[in-house]
Amino acid sequence: MDILSLDPTKFIDLNAMAITFLFLVGFIGGLVSGFIGSGGAFVLTPGMMSLGVPGTVAVASNMCHKFPKALVGAIKRYRYGQVDVKMGLIMAASAGIGVQVGIKIQQIILAMWGQAGSDLYVSLSFVFVLVFVGGYVMKDAIKCARCGGEEETTALAKHLQKIELWPMIDFPRSGLRISLWFTLPVGFATGILAATIAVGGFVGVPGMIYVMGVPGLMASATELVIAFAMGLGGSINWALHGMVDIRLVLIILGGSLLGVQLGAIGTTYVRPHMIKMVMATIMLIVAVSRGLALPTYLVKLGLMELPDSTLGLLKNVSFASMCLALLVGSVIILGSMWNGRKAQAGAAS
Amino acid sequence: MASSQTTSKPIGRTLVFGALTAAFYTGFFAYGDAIAAQFAQGSFWAAGPIATVFAVSYLHGEFASNLWATLGISAIHKETRKTAEATKRPAQRPVLNA
Numbered sequence: 175m176d177i178l179s180l181d182p183t184k185f186i187d188l189n190a191m192a193i194t195f196l197f198l199v200g201f202i203g204g205l206v207s208g209f210i211g212s213g214g215a216f217v218l219t220p221g222m223m224s225l226g227v228p229g230t231v232a233v234a235s236n237m238c239h240k241f242p243k244a245l246v247g248a249i250k251r252y253r254y255g256q257v258d259v260k261m262g263l264i265m266a267a268s269a270g271i272g273v274q275v276g277i278k279i280q281q282i283i284l285a286m287w288g289q290a291g292s293d294l295y296v297s298l299s300f301v302f303v304l305v306f307v308g309g310y311v312m313k314d315a316i317k318c319a320r321c322g323g324e325e326e327t328t329a330l331a332k333h334l335q336k337i338e339l340w341p342m343i344d345f346p347r348s349g350l351r352i353s354l355w356f357t358l359p360v361g362f363a364t365g366i367l368a369a370t371i372a373v374g375g376f377v378g379v380p381g382m383i384y385v386m387g388v389p390g391l392m393a394s395a396t397e398l399v400i401a402f403a404m405g406l407g408g409s410i411n412w413a414l415h416g417m418v419d420i421r422l423v424l425i426i427l428g429g430s431l432l433g434v435q436l437g438a439i440g441t442t443y444v445r446p447h448m449i450k451m452v453m454a455t456i457m458l459i460v461a462v463s464r465g466l467a468l469p470t471y472l473v474k475l476g477l478m479e480l481p482d483s484t485l486g487l488l489k490n491v492s493f494a495s496m497c498l499a500l501l502v503g504s505v506i507i508l509g510s511m512w513n514g515r516k517a518q519a520g521a522a523s
Numbered sequence: 524m525a526s527s528q529t530t531s532k533p534i535g536r537t538l539v540f541g542a543l544t545a546a547f548y549t550g551f552f553a554y555g556d557a558i559a560a561q562f563a564q565g566s567f568w569a570a571g572p573i574a575t576v577f578a579v580s581y582l583h584g585e586f587a588s589n590l591w592a593t594l595g596i597s598a599i600h601k602e603t604r605k606t607a608e609a610t611k612r613p614a615q616r617p618v619l620n621a
Contacts, residue, residue, distance in 0.1 A: 180560045188555075238572055242580040250588070254598055406573075413562075413569030420572045421559045424551060427579055432587045439591060442598040518599055 185419050186226045193425055195221065199500070200239070200429030206503045207430070208247045208437020210453040211397030212375020214430065215240060216300075216460060217500050219372055220493060222422060234412035235419045236372065239426045241405030243434050248398035250438040256391050258347040261382075262399025264354070265361035269374060269400050270407060272365020280369065290474035297471060299370045300464035307380050308457030311450050314384075318447030325446050331387030348388045348396075360385055361400070368404055375401065376457055383450075390446045394453075440507050443514030452506050459499035466492040533589045540586035547582055551575075 186192070199221050203214020215236055222232035251257050284292045318325060339353035360381035368374030375397045382393035412418055441449065466488050472478035473485060551558060562571035591597065 180556050181563070184563065185556075185559060238576060242576040242584075246580055246584040246587075249584075254600075410569060410573060413572050414565055416563040416565035416568070418562065418572045419559055420562050420575055421552070421555045423572065423576060424548065424579060427576065427583065428548070431580070431583045432590070435584075435587050435591055436596065439596060439598050442600070514599070 184228060184231050184417075185421075188421060188425075192225050195225070196422060196425045197429040199497075200426035201433040202429075202500045202504045203426075204243055204247075204430030204433025204435075205437040205440075205507060206433075206452070206456065206500060207243060207398070207401075208250070208434035209394070209440050209507050210375070210437075210449055210456070210503075211379050211394035212373050212401060213453075213456060213503070214243075214500065215372040217496050218426065220496065224493065227419065227422065230412075230417050231419050233372070234409070234415075234417035235422045235426075237405050237412060238409040238418045238420070238423045239430060241402050241409055242427060243430045244398045244401035244405055246431055247434040247438050248395070248402060250435050251395040251398065251441065254395075254438070254442055256395035256441065257399060258345055258388070258392055258396045259399060260343075261345050261348060261357070261388070262396045263403070264343065264357055265364065265378070265382075265396075266400045266403035268358045268361030269365035269368065269378070269404055272362040272367075272374075273369045273404055273408065274365075275362075276366040276369025279366075287475070290471050294468070294471035294475065296370060297464045297467050299367070301461050301468070303367065303371070303376060304457040304461035304464070307376060308454050308461060310384070311380055312454035312458065315447050315450035315454055318450065325389055327387040328384045331385060334385065335387055345388075348392050350387050352386055356386060364397075364400060365404065374404065376453075379453065390449045391441060394441070394449050437507060440511045440514075443518070444510045448506075448510050452503050455506065456499045456503040459502060460496060463492050463495040463499065466495065532593045532595070534593050537586065537589040537593045540582060540589060544579075544583045544586045547579065 196218075199214075199218055203218055206213040218236045218239075219229075219232045222235065223229060227235070248257055248262075252259070280292060280295075283295050287294075334356045335350055335352050337353060337356075339355050341354050342351055343354050343357070344351050360378065363381060364374035364378035366374075367377045375394075378400060379390075379393045379397050382388040382396065383390055388396065409418065469478060469480055469488055470485050473480050558571075562568050562575075
């Protein structure tokens, strides 16, 4: 094969620190993904960019690691009886449309307000969705914990399931029957959010739980099917444009394929409300992180004035708190797995 | 009732897939920059990264799965959730008894 030289504007030089960082973040991101069905992407893309990787290559490479990770996680959780493939594929179809609409919206905003405007839009989306949805999920997780960990179908979901609107679809795996028309907006919203903040599951998983009435364990597992489909489609698109840095992808996968399986195993050790608890915790911390990044974009757009030193500090705290979100999530996951194992060993003896 | 799997640890499979994964990664990164540059040519070279990650998914995925099992970390099999057959409701439209 001809030895081509790497285009330095697209591909960074790899050193030991970069490799270690990507492997570790890949592992932790995988752990969280395997457990709650999404996550990791929002740290990996800015993480790669902090190593000097251009934005488009970071997004493309992240996506190219996401779909194999989701595939491995989905297969593992399918074996535990947690994946509703039919639901995943139906939702993936509307999510695909949502992704295209989301990309279009991004392009319009980029054309109208430039990069700073686009970054502001992305960050505002983060904050709005994560605070609203994360707060609701946290409230529900605490309620579930107080009721002994048993989940209840929401009144909204029960009401929607009763509405006979053709075509009605049976989902025997999830134990529900609902009109296609109520699955479409959840899938569509997942796609739009994925195109905007790279994590569609933050609306997809709660949407499946609270709008459609899918149990939390199955919603987080089924989300992996949607993530696989969206990720594969997006990756092919990026690869056609030559934007994937396969070296970064393989390093991240080195960690994430270990993590995602551990996270999947972890779901069998914990009570169902823990998935909501971990998801909500991560969402709320990331909301704070993105909130801290807002002033930077407001200053760039001339809507606010702040000294450079303050902006620099906010940027660092924002990135650190994003990493903290993942760390806290993984500590909760590993801690509850540890407790689960101890309880199991105690029951067996 | 929860019970853990009582299968023997798959040490052999872990070692085999570990060796295959290590060989794959070593071979890849020996020419990593050139391969990355080649795959970034776009067009039909898009098949390069896609095929590579599917291969790694299999090799490294199997290694990771067997590694956790060998370390004694495996799923607890609780009673699987009963999948209720969704009941078909009777037709809502009034039936004309002509």
